[in-house]
Amino acid sequence: MVGIDQVLEKLSTVIDPDLKKDIVSMGMIKDLELNDGNLKFTLELTTPACPFNVEIEDDVRKAIADISELKNFDLKVTAKVMEGRSLDDDTGMATVKNIIGVASGKGGVGKSTVSLNLALALQQTGAKVGLLDADIYGPSIPLMLGMKDGSMEVEDNKLQPADVHGLKVVSFGFFADQSNQAAIYRGPIISGILKQFLVDTNWSDLDYLIVDLPPGTGDIPLTLAQTIPITGILVVTTPQDVASYVAVKAVSMFEKLNVPIIGVVENMSHFVCPNCDDKHYIFGEGGAKKISEQFKMPFLGEIPLNSGIMSGSDLGKPIMMTNPDSPSAEAFRKSAKNIAAQCSIIASKLQEEMASEGSSETSDKEPTTESTPEPTTTQT
Ligand SMILES: Nc1ncnc2c1ncn2[C@@H]1O[C@H](COP(=O)(O)OP(=O)(O)OP(=O)(O)O)[C@@H](O)[C@H]1O
Ligand SMILES: [Mg+2]
Numbered sequence: 001m002v003g004i005d006q007v008l009e010k011l012s013t014v015i016d017p018d019l020k021k022d023i024v025s026m027g028m029i030k031d032l033e034l035n036d037g038n039l040k041f042t043l044e045l046t047t048p049a050c051p052f053n054v055e056i057e058d059d060v061r062k063a064i065a066d067i068s069e070l071k072n073f074d075l076k077v078t079a080k081v082m083e084g085r086s087l088d089d090d091t092g093m094a095t096v097k098n099i100i101g102v103a104s105g106k107g108g109v110g111k112s113t114v115s116l117n118l119a120l121a122l123q124q125t126g127a128k129v130g131l132l133d134a135d136i137y138g139p140s141i142p143l144m145l146g147m148k149d150g151s152m153e154v155e156d157n158k159l160q161p162a163d164v165h166g167l168k169v170v171s172f173g174f175f176a177d178q179s180n181q182a183a184i185y186r187g188p189i190i191s192g193i194l195k196q197f198l199v200d201t202n203w204s205d206l207d208y209l210i211v212d213l214p215p216g217t218g219d220i221p222l223t224l225a226q227t228i229p230i231t232g233i234l235v236v237t238t239p240q241d242v243a244s245y246v247a248v249k250a251v252s253m254f255e256k257l258n259v260p261i262i263g264v265v266e267n268m269s270h271f272v273c274p275n276c277d278d279k280h281y282i283f284g285e286g287g288a289k290k291i292s293e294q295f296k297m298p299f300l301g302e303i304p305l306n307s308g309i310m311s312g313s314d315l316g317k318p319i320m321m322t323n324p325d326s327p328s329a330e331a332f333r334k335s336a337k338n339i340a341a342q343c344s345i346i347a348s349k350l351q352e353e354m355a356s357e358g359s360s361e362t363s364d365k366e367p368t369t370e371s372t373p374e375p376t377t378t379q380t
Pocket of ligand 2: 135
């Protein structure tokens with residue numbers, strides 16, 4: 001009769017294409033029950049936005065199909081987002097598993113548009129997502145969501161984020177009086193406001209917090225990088241931006257501060273012909289890919305230049321909400337999945353580092369022990 005060891009051996013041939021590790025040692029097999037040839041378990045993916053969810057499930061089914069003695073097989077697929085940042089800081093943000101800063105070398109490349117639509121794309125996969133508009137001088141998220149000022153309240157000395165389309169949103173634009181003043185604020189005040197938005201907000205449990213940054217390498221991006229541990233930075237470029245290499249300046253600053261670069265998304269990368277669906281790279285093709293190779297950053301996707309994306313932002317009706325089946329929404333969805341996958345990769349490396357730190361601490365005192373996570377299994 002088939003045993004649990006045989007099942008786990010088969011399952012350990014299934015490799016997560018992003019994490020390059022087998023699903024058993026990653027601890028993705030939960031609640032395994034094997035009873036008289038009837039097998040049941042849960043496959044727990046590292047994110048609901050996993051770009052390879054279908055492939056991994058198929059591989060699991062194929063691996064199990066190889067076991068001829070099984071009478072019945074019941075598979076449940078769920079996801080639990082991994083922690084892509086160190087949570088043991090005392091800043092009060094321990095309930096936020098991943099923080100993603102969205103940056104660019106120059107202004108107007110579409111950071112806010114991309115931040116908002118990516119946040120919605122992640123949220124639509126089932127993840128819990130927050131959006132922090134950190135552009136204190138020129139907050140644009142409220143407008144892009146069709147929201148008015150006064151949408152945020154304070155309770156027990158904590159800001160309560162607005163809840164819109166299932167996203168938790170905080171923006172300086174919600175404070176009407178103050179936001180008119182922002183232009184005259186200087187470094188320390190601006191940094192203080194951002195710190196408050198980060199740590200004095202009741203974010204509750206979030207899988208991903210997207211932080212829409214102002215362009216360049218000023219006080220706000222610097223404060224984000226230095227206040228709390230973040231998962232990494234997503235760089236938004238346009239084909240023209242790439243030609244002048246301005247994006248690289250932003251990348252260098254974050255690298256110097258030891259903040260990981262999650263990757264690059266090229267916005268307004270091409271135009272999709274409405275008649276024939278052909279892609280036209282009107283500003284030149286492959287610029288962001290080239291830059292990502294040169295600077296060893298993952299290339300995470302390209303978003304078309306599309307009037308629907310622009311009018312969605314202008315009218316406060318993001319395209320991910322109004323036209324989720326459009327090619328533009330599909331492009332955001334694809335990029336969002338790649339970003340989530342990169343966050344899982346960063347999280348997995350973090351786990352390894354912590355495990356090796358832990359085992360080197362223990363090895364001072366006692367013989368080394370295996371630190372690979374074990375699946376939770378029960379046999380009935
Ligand atoms: N893919 C796109 N297709 C068409 N228009 C776009 C696209 N992305 C952004 N836009 C438009 O470009 C303009 C600038 O976008 P956005 O405000 O998102 O840029 P930004 O990088 O956040 O700017 P800033 O640096 O000022 O914060 C907006 O009018 C927006 O609607
Ligand atoms: Mg912006």
